[in-house]
Amino acid sequence: MWYVRYVVLLLFVSGFQYSGAQSLNNFVYSQSIKTVMCHKEGWPMSYPVIQLGTDEKIELSFDDLNNDSRSYYYSLVHCNSHWEPSDISEQEYVNGINQVPVLDFDFSFNTTVEYVHYKMQFPNEDIGINYSGNYIILVYEDFNREAPVLARRFMVVERKVQVQSQIKFAMNSSLRKQQQDINFTVTHRNFEISNPLHEVTVSIYQNQRLDNAIHDIKPQFIKPESLEYNYNRETMFEGGNEFRWLDLRTYEFRTEDVSDIHFHDPYYHLDLKPDESRNEKSYFFQNDFNGRYVIENREGRDPFTESDYVLVHFFLPRNEPFAGGDIYIMGGLTNWRIDDSSVMRYNPQFKRYEKTLLLKQGFYNYLYAFKTPQTDQATVSILEGSYSEAENDYLFLVYYRDISDNYDRLIGVAQSNSVKP
Structure with missing residues (x-):
């Protein structure tokens, strides 16, 4: 129309x-x-x-x-x-x-x-x-x-095909400790695909990030009822680290993450304890939400209408600002966006990066990411480290479009975890 x-x-x-x-x-x-x-x-x-x-x-x-x-x-x-x-x-x-x-x-x-x-x-x-x-x-x-x-x-x-994946360490020895390599197979026993190289494409998303998603992946090996994708570098992701935790369920007392609470009408302000860089520390597994958040509060019954909004102040100490790029807070709390809404500003007086976010009470996950103006993709390795053992979710989307279709059909979706089977 x-x-x-x-x-x-x-x-x-x-x-x-x-x-x-x-x-x-x-x-x-x-x-x-x-x-x-x-x-x-x-x-x-x-x-x-x-x-x-x-x-x-x-x-x-x-x-x-x-x-x-x-x-x-x-x-x-x-x-x-x-x-x-x-x-x-x-x-x-x-x-x-x-x-x-x-x-x-x-x-x-x-x-x-x-x-x-x-x-x-x-x-x-x-x-x-x-x-x-x-x-x-x-x-x-x-x-x-x-x-x-x-x-x-x-x-x-439509769920016409199935996806079986294998998340493994990179074959390249120089990348083995930092990267996660994705191999997968698309099985289509009851769905005819005449020309897989032209009719089928696959996208892979890590957690809910959009900046590092891989699109338009073509099969390497074509079999009668399956398509195999066994690339080395083309389907590789930075392992990253486990997400940091933030507990905002109450402003009645200071939780483990909060150093100070003060009220300036109409907002409660929560100053977080300064975060440390983790890029030179050993990897340590801890359960997380892989960047998501849950709305919840300690004082009310209905978390969606009785949870308050608070101004949360993030601090990341650094003797001098990074050259050539900016630091961003990454996760659901910033809508997974790498832009002005999530960028931190360097305060030379206190020698730290700072960011204030208005957040609803709940549990939050986040990471610190670095991005240069020359690329759309951020890296977390500079401040968080990158470990091939890290736990990540991966989402596979399989699209199909033959010569008679005038739109891209989504014929398969699968989710895999790098640690949990």
Whole structure:
């Protein structure tokens, strides 16, 4: 439809964030929108993936610190494997009207910072999904699609193939202690693939990072019912380290991570203890959320409406700033973005990097990452170290498009862990 093309164009020219060839990305456009969570319904720690033709749903929630209810709506945009808008109309991939009101919301209770908590689950009786593939959900106010307040990625899979993976140490001796090498096989016993080199591509994501994802992976060996991917360097990831923990469940007393608590209306301020570099320390395993977070508080009953917002001050001592790049706080607490919203600033007076984030009470994971202006990919090895033994999640997305298709189908999704079988 003509207005879909118009909306997509407006999204690009009005600042819709993209990387590469106009790929649509996770982004929050309004400063009042906080704590955006997108996952499979009933599984907050999951990737936002559901299976086509089932009762599975995606759940999206967020807070609006304006504290008055707004007329929010959401729409879905189908994308290709590169997260660019597909060349199909919304009438093809959506059942119903692709402009659904957000009617499920609650006001915060007994918090110093007032907000409205919004939640939606889909597909539902108002909107259904016909095609597999990559999707963007846009949330906007008062029918104004060209000015979204947030955008989030999710995926719909057909499950036509299976993925078996092996995460191992790198073969190269110089990289063996720092890198994780990924080999995998795509099995398609009941799904015909005529030309795998042209019809099938695979993307791999480490944890929920977008900056270091590997795309457009082609099979090395083609067998009658399987495709094998046994690369050496092409599917290699920095092992990194276990994520740092942050407990913000209370501001009534100082937790292990907090050095000071003070209140300046309307916010509680939590000064964290200075973090140390871990790049020269021995690897030590500890359970973590692989960069995710959980909303929770010690004093209230409902974590989503009774958890407060606090200003959290991060400190990273350093005698002098790093040359040639910047330090970023990486994880779900910064929406996995490597930009101005997550960059730390060096304070020469106190000889440290500093960053203040407004966060909802809960448990958080994070890492410190370094990035130069010349690349889109960050590295954690400089401040965190990189260890091939580190525990990481890997997400495999298998796309298929034959000569008769006009969109990229998502025919397989698999998740593997570098430590847990």
